[in-house]
Amino acid sequence: MVLSEKHPQVIRYRSEEPVLKPVLPAECYRTIANVVFPTGIDRRDDLGLQDRFDIYYGMADSRIRVARLDLPEVLPATRDMDQAKGTV
Numbered sequence: 001m002v003l004s005e006k007h008p009q010v011i012r013y014r015s016e017e018p019v020l021k022p023v024l025p026a027e028c029y030r031t032i033a034n035v036v037f038p039t040g041i042d043r044r045d046d047l048g049l050q051d052r053f054d055i056y057y058g059m060a061d062s063r064i065r066v067a068r069l070d071l072p073e074v075l076p077a078t079r080d081m082d083q084a085k086g087t088v
Contacts, residue, residue: 002075013075020057020067030060039064 004010022034037058044052051071059065 019069020055022060024059026063026065027059030062032061035060 001011001015002013004012020036020038022028022036027036028034035058038055039058040056042054042056043050044054049070051073053069053071055067055069057065057067
């Protein structure tokens with residue numbers, strides 16, 4: 001989900017599907033199977049890419065990995081957010 005920068009209690013966007021889910025064998029068949037959990041996020045301003053994020057995450061309680069997230073210019077509408085605005 002994306003929270004408001006000024007008011008982090010306000011949800012600005014929530015994806016309908018998980019952004020991060022176990023897929024790789026090391027995420028599905030280790031100490032705790034089928035578990036991934038984000039541990040940190042790094043906005044890649046140093047690369048000149050404000051919409052690029054690196055997400056560091058744990059894999060099945062056995063390893064750490066990094067995933068790349070590129071935000072689109074416009075996020076797709078979601079049912080929950082549309083209902084909250086009264087547009088559905």
